[in-house]
Amino acid sequence: MPAVQETVEQVRAIDVDQYKYGFVTDVEMEVAPKGLNEDIVRLISAKKNEPEWMLEWRLDAFRRWQTMRDPQWARVDYPAIDFNDIHYYAAPKKNAAPKSLDEVDPAILDAYKKLGIPLREQEILAGVQTSKVAVDAVFDSVSVVTTFKEELAKAGVIFCSISEALREHPELVKKYIGSVVPVTDNYYATLNSAVFTDGSFVYIPKGVRCPMELSTYFRINEKNTGQFERTLIIAEEGSYVSYLEGCTAPQRDENQLHAAVVELIALDDAEIKYSTVQNWYPGDSEGKGGIYNFVTKRGDCRGKNSKISWTQVETGSSITWKYPSCILRGDGSRGEFYSIAVSNGRQQVDSGTKMIHLGKNTTSRIIAKGISAGRSNSTYRGLVSAHRKASNARNFTNCDSLLIGNKCGAHTVPYIESKNATAVFEHEATTSKISEEQMFYCMQRGLSAEEATALIVNGFVKDVLQQLPMEFAVEAQKLISISLEGSVG
Amino acid sequence: MLEIRNLHVQIEDKKILDGLTLTVNDGEVAAIMGPNGSGKSTLSYVIAGKPDYEVLDGEILLDGENILEMEADARAAAGVFLAFQYPLEIPGVATMTFLKAAMNAQRKARGEDELATADFMKRVRAGAEKLGIPQDMLKRGLNVGFSGGEKKRMEILQMALLEPRFCILDETDSGLDIDALKIVSEGVNALKSPDRAFLVITHYQRLLNYIVPDTVHVMAHGKIVKTGGKELALELEANGYADYKTLAA
Ligand SMILES: Nc1ncnc2c1ncn2[C@@H]1O[C@H](COP(=O)(O)OP(=O)(O)OP(=O)(O)O)[C@@H](O)[C@H]1O
Numbered sequence: 001m002p003a004v005q006e007t008v009e010q011v012r013a014i015d016v017d018q019y020k021y022g023f024v025t026d027v028e029m030e031v032a033p034k035g036l037n038e039d040i041v042r043l044i045s046a047k048k049n050e051p052e053w054m055l056e057w058r059l060d061a062f063r064r065w066q067t068m069r070d071p072q073w074a075r076v077d078y079p080a081i082d083f084n085d086i087h088y089y090a091a092p093k094k095n096a097a098p099k100s101l102d103e104v105d106p107a108i109l110d111a112y113k114k115l116g117i118p119l120r121e122q123e124i125l126a127g128v129q130t131s132k133v134a135v136d137a138v139f140d141s142v143s144v145v146t147t148f149k150e151e152l153a154k155a156g157v158i159f160c161s162i163s164e165a166l167r168e169h170p171e172l173v174k175k176y177i178g179s180v181v182p183v184t185d186n187y188y189a190t191l192n193s194a195v196f197t198d199g200s201f202v203y204i205p206k207g208v209r210c211p212m213e214l215s216t217y218f219r220i221n222e223k224n225t226g227q228f229e230r231t232l233i234i235a236e237e238g239s240y241v242s243y244l245e246g247c248t249a250p251q252r253d254e255n256q257l258h259a260a261v262v263e264l265i266a267l268d269d270a271e272i273k274y275s276t277v278q279n280w281y282p283g284d285s286e287g288k289g290g291i292y293n294f295v296t297k298r299g300d301c302r303g304k305n306s307k308i309s310w311t312q313v314e315t316g317s318s319i320t321w322k323y324p325s326c327i328l329r330g331d332g333s334r335g336e337f338y339s340i341a342v343s344n345g346r347q348q349v350d351s352g353t354k355m356i357h358l359g360k361n362t363t364s365r366i367i368a369k370g371i372s373a374g375r376s377n378s379t380y381r382g383l384v385s386a387h388r389k390a391s392n393a394r395n396f397t398n399c400d401s402l403l404i405g406n407k408c409g410a411h412t413v414p415y416i417e418s419k420n421a422t423a424v425f426e427h428e429a430t431t432s433k434i435s436e437e438q439m440f441y442c443m444q445r446g447l448s449a450e451e452a453t454a455l456i457v458n459g460f461v462k463d464v465l466q467q468l469p470m471e472f473a474v475e476a477q478k479l480i481s482i483s484l485e486g487s488v489g
Numbered sequence: 490m491l492e493i494r495n496l497h498v499q500i501e502d503k504k505i506l507d508g509l510t511l512t513v514n515d516g517e518v519a520a521i522m523g524p525n526g527s528g529k530s531t532l533s534y535v536i537a538g539k540p541d542y543e544v545l546d547g548e549i550l551l552d553g554e555n556i557l558e559m560e561a562d563a564r565a566a567a568g569v570f571l572a573f574q575y576p577l578e579i580p581g582v583a584t585m586t587f588l589k590a591a592m593n594a595q596r597k598a599r600g601e602d603e604l605a606t607a608d609f610m611k612r613v614r615a616g617a618e619k620l621g622i623p624q625d626m627l628k629r630g631l632n633v634g635f636s637g638g639e640k641k642r643m644e645i646l647q648m649a650l651l652e653p654r655f656c657i658l659d660e661t662d663s664g665l666d667i668d669a670l671k672i673v674s675e676g677v678n679a680l681k682s683p684d685r686a687f688l689v690i691t692h693y694q695r696l697l698n699y700i701v702p703d704t705v706h707v708m709a710h711g712k713i714v715k716t717g718g719k720e721l722a723l724e725l726e727a728n729g730y731a732d733y734k735t736l737a738a
């Protein structure tokens with residue numbers, strides 16, 4: 001099993017710090033003053049040359065946010081966030097609208113190279129990757145570059161930063177933004193609506209199968225800065241797209257806030273596959289530092305027979321609060337959620353999904369695997385509901401928790417609501433420990449304790465890893481083992 | 490090959506092995522018989538290095554070297570193999586994957602190169618065929634949903650592939666049907682060699698008709714209370730353990 005072998009070697013090579021993306025890039029930045037007020041909202045909008053309606057939209061969100069409270073129901077614990085102690089805009093100075101890669105600060109290109117994300121198209125083609133992947137690279141508050149744009153444009157696909165989309169395709173943005181996650185959906189989504197800085201925009205025209213994987217790579221670099229990204233993906237009738245996002249941040253003692261909103265819209269017969277490999281800095285083993293990952297992700301299966309699937313591998317962040325969901329509006333539409341959430345050290349995870357069945361003959365499937373080690377806590381929280389009109393709705397949910405050691409916790413909180421008698425919802429849940437018996441059995445055959453753990457964990461998450469695009473599955477597998485480093489013995 | 494001297498072992502304050510002494514020579518097939526709860530499985534776990542057992546006194550020498558301080562994986566690499574009385578299930582890990590991981594881990598520990606995939610596949614296929622294990626089963630999660638007898642065959646396949654020097658078979662015969670008992674015994678007999686030894690734990694004389702022991706030990710209350718030739722097994726079959734139970738107490 002070469003992947004396991006590799007993982008083990010990689011784990012060994014890491015000494016004190018197990019988070020290998022913790023470096024800081026020295027770039028000259030333009031940073032807005034700390035604090036959250038209408039002037040900051042205006043400044044962000046002005047920096048991005050946004051149309052007037054967008055500014056009004058943001059200001060409206062900001063005013064509403066001021067009347068709201070942060071959610072208290074999640075099983076996570078953290079001190080109150082001082083929203084006036086955060087920078088809401090930080091952009092590399094050299095990046096004032098680069099026309100090509102040559103105008104991008106080399107330090108930034110280097111940073112992405114170090115992260116294993118080649119941004120030069122020739123490097124991608126020459127590199128190890130077997131198939132092409134287009135990348136939108138978001139560095140703190142701005143998108144620094146988007147690759148393969150021209151090639152995609154030939155197929156009619158629009159792939160660019162949301163800021164660019166607001167300038168170049170305002171009618172599309174205006175039509176769809178906030179149509180899946182309303183401005184006042186929840187505290188952090190409303191905050192995001194007011195101050196979002198960048199993110200990706202994808203538009204796949206009718207009948208087009210996107211010719212390559214699309215991905216966005218989010219990097220938080222600047223200190224005391226929040227990242228508020230906004231992603232909008234629209235798949236027109238009969239189209240298909242597979243999209244992946246990755247995230248990392250430097251190692252710092254202070255907590256940093258990341259509050260994103262992702263909206264997906266699938267029209268008739270369209271399919272969107274959205275994968276996440278989330279590896280924000282998780283804090284140290286004592287729980288100092290790390291990213292607060294408070295994210296709202298929702299997909300709207302607006303058309304008949306449309307399909308949206310979320311696959312996530314969550315290994316980072318000190319606190320994760322996210323529930324990628326599907327609204328199954330179109331008759332015959334399908335939602336899927338595949339998740340691996342790994343927590344170690346003092347990490348807290350409260351994650352899950354919502355499958356809202358509105359249309360007839362809608363189906364959904366949830367496979368959630370939680371692995372807890374160290375002193376971490378992991379909660380699966382899921383809602384499956386069937387509307388009055390959702391006849392023959394079907395859901396299958398399976399959530400399994402695996403505990404490593406005795407100091408961690410796993411919880412499952414499923415909510416099921418059915419207003420239609422023909423709906424059938426199935427729910428399975430298990431909690432298991434890597435037993436000493438299993439460990440001994442593997443070691444009796446010659447595997448070391450680390451190898452045995454990696455093998456058992458890989459077996460546990462296999463169903464979900466298979467859902468990831470191939471290029472990323474191996475990477476995700478490594479990430480899981482690295483995150484569990486130090487959990488054995 | 491293996492020498493156990495005056496072994497005292499307890500778990501959770503309960504004394505289980507009580508001054509056990511046993512020698513198994515190169516090339517020897519030794520059988521251990523004894524009543525339920527006499528400590529046979531415990532002995533096999535302690536030889537294989539299962540944590541949690543507290544060794545109060547005594548030593549276990551493999552080729553003259555004390556192995557008590559070694560971790561289970563190091564003992565495996567040194568050639569100790571235990572066919573479990575109750576093999577464990579490892580969900581999601583294909584049997585093939587597990588076999589390869591185990592073989593390569595041991596090769597690495599011994600400073601040998603990894604097996605080429607083609608060579609590995611050939612060995613596994615051949616071994617499985619001999620033991621009547623269908624190829625399909627190798628794709629399934631290790632031992633997951635396997636019948637009792639299938640699990641036991643899989644233990645012997647692992648033994649054949651790992652080529653250990655000291656093999657412990659803990660009640661490998663229980664759960665096997667009559668045909669399987671023959672097949673598995675043939676598998677074990679094929680592995681007999683002058684530099685390999687076997688410790689066969691069983692309750693039934695029948696197994697020993699197929700795997701013929703050089704010596705038979707009777708274990709009761711955590712120690713060996715009688716040692717003899719293969720005829721001792723026949724005697725036990727006829728008379729039971731009544732005499733030995735009182736002897737040890
Ligand atoms: N973890 C434990 N805690 C307490 N007692 C234990 C523990 N493990 C084993 N024992 C006890 O040790 C004794 C020996 O058990 P062992 O499994 O070695 O017996 P055995 O000879 O293999 O029996 P059988 O023939 O039924 O397989 C039994 O009385 C058993 O209950």
Ligand SMILES: [Mg+2]
Nearest residue numbers: 529530531574
């Ligand atoms: Mg036993």
